[in-house]
Amino acid sequence: MTDLGDRVAERPATRHRHFWTIPRRDALVGYLLVSPQLVGSALFVLLPLGLVVYYSLQEWNVLAGTFEFVGGDNYAKLLADPNMGQVLTSTALFSVGLVVLNLALALALAILLDQRLRGTTLFRTLFFSPVLVSLVAWTIVWQFLLQQDGGVNGLLGVAGVDGPNWLRGETTALLSVVVVQVVKNVGLNMVLFLAALQGVPRQLYEAAQLDGAGAWTRFLRITVPLISPTILLTSIITVVGSLQVFAQIAVLTQGGPGMSTTVLVYYLYQQAFQFRHLGYGATLSVLLFLIVAALTLLQWRLRRKWVFHES
Template sequence: MADTLTNHVSARGLRAPRFSLRQREAIEAWLFVSPTVVGFLLFFLGPLVAVVYFSLTEWNLLTQQSTFVGIDNYVDALSRNPDFWHVLRNSFVFALGLVPLNMSLALMLALALSRPFRGVVFFRTIFFAPVVTSAVAWAIVWKFLLQGEAGAVNQLLAVVGIDGPNWLREPDWAMVAVIVTRVIKMVGLNMILYIAALQAIPRDYEAAARLEGASNWQIFRMVIWPLLAPTTLVIFVITMIGSFKVFDHIYLMTGGGPENGTLVLAFYIYEQGFKFFNVGYASALAMIMFVIVLALTVVQMILRRRDMQ
């Protein structure tokens, strides 16, 4: 075996290696993660630090200069500017309207579609279709459908004798409209997560409960719902955070109106930052949004930990 490969590598290997195997692995690993780390520092961590700084300054559009103003922007938001509380209220109304509607519909659809029957794929495909559709397209079409008297929705309602409101022109109805259309757009995602969770529950539990004479409702209430709790928690937080982020949907359907009736936090940040160039104020708003999202995440982690114990 004069031609063994190993003979010539061994000749090469006689030279003492520069790094130990452990060191080499660490160097390689950092090379592997380097694009992610650089991007993360540049486009996420850096900006996150910057937004804290920005929120403590005031930006002069003309001179392109910023001056340090301390917590002025926060004081502005929390006490001086009446818009802020209105916007925050809108954001919470939106979230508190959307989350329960979304989750209960998702759960009901999942319960109906987690067992095989004819048409299950058909219905799943339909309910999930809006998820893959662009939010912009979805908002445009619904805005079209929800126009005053000429809109298709009101025309349909007229057929059954209901005189529909001018959905997007009345503040309260506009909020209802954006919530409901957003739920239709996104419910498929939660439905799929619930279906996956339901299918992971061993059928024996249900069979055992049924043998003990439990009704369908009792089985759901006492067996299935408790077993779904971890999934429900995750879905709750994802959906809640998602509802605070909602921007394109509202931008296109109502533009925040009417009478700022659908002006929510994400939209307000955009408006203050990029329309009025109140960079400092918008950054303070961004920080407030960050804190809300962070609080939700922490709550989730605490609940999840308690769940495990």
């Protein structure tokens, strides 16, 4: 880029101007443009994260006002915590269920709406509408609907099905939280998929059809590869989001029945805020951070294998 020999030969008067070569000016603009985000990250992400790591080495009693260095004690506690197995199992089941259901439903809805049907705008609006309802309002409503004698079982009753007591069974409670969350947010992914689908040239399908490819083959060989960058993006957002679901669990099940819906982020909240074990809560935060980071890194690595084209 910069030719050193050239610059040394310059006379001092013009050197100033030449110092600001295009790449240098570009770099300056670059730094200026990213500076708000960088300052924000340093201040509101990295600094608090560092503090959390620091707290995880302390025993912190809020009420007594004591704050004491305990080294790795909290990490030893983490390894010995009898609840951890259940919590991690619930977290895994919840996240996998949520991600799979969300992405599959989003893609299915997008494909349905991508058909040349009249009235798809109406359906698109309806499927998207829960995204706009305030999360707390949405959850409060579902809390009613999922009662033993609530709306869900009322509707199932019309269809002749005797519905279970959703929020009181271990499996059904987990399933309920997943479904409530998916219905709330699937609209976003659906719209992103819809856009991606509309970007797939129709000629490709027509050509494939002439070659005798069935619908399933066309989907696998044309649709999936061409929309793979969107699949990557939505899956990253959804995986990360699935590990952060909190308000829904707080309102619907409070982690029960048993510990069936106590996912890691809820357990963290309980330990840090309800049980006031702030040091241990910080340790769980570090664990949660590492899990999210590992998963995201894994997805980012995998993208080279299966994402069709990345600019």
